[in-house]
């Protein structure tokens with residue numbers, strides 16, 4: 496017979512199950528919360544200079560990291576444009592093809608035109624445009 500307030504095997508197993516349940520719940524909930532509130536992981540507005548942008552040739556691109564987002568900056572005749580490099584289908588990273596003047600996604604052979612609109616393939620939406628600003632002789636991209 497066990498004494499009151501003394502640890503029992505059943506009490507220890509109840510504690511172990513509760514602790515495992517709490518850890519599992521936290522492991523599932525934290526990524527969900529960070530997905531729903533990107534600012535909680537520092538995903539707020541950020542501004543990054545595009546190094547060497549002024550020396551880019553027309554049609555040339557550069558990929559820069561703005562916070563957690565990969566951004567493709569393309570120098571076009573009309574000026575610089577920038578889009579999220581994340582394909583709107585399943586999230587693969589697109590690349591700029593200078594010859595075709597298109598953003599190409601290697602995962603499911605999608606193509607986006609130079610304005611980010613879907614030309615072919617399964618993406619349901621255009622690429623997300625990113626703000627580009629020219630300040631003096633520097634180019635900045637920023638996410639809102």
Ligand code: FES
Pocket residue numbers: 582583584585586587600601602603604605616617618
């Ligand atoms: S992820 Fe880009 S086309 Fe499927």
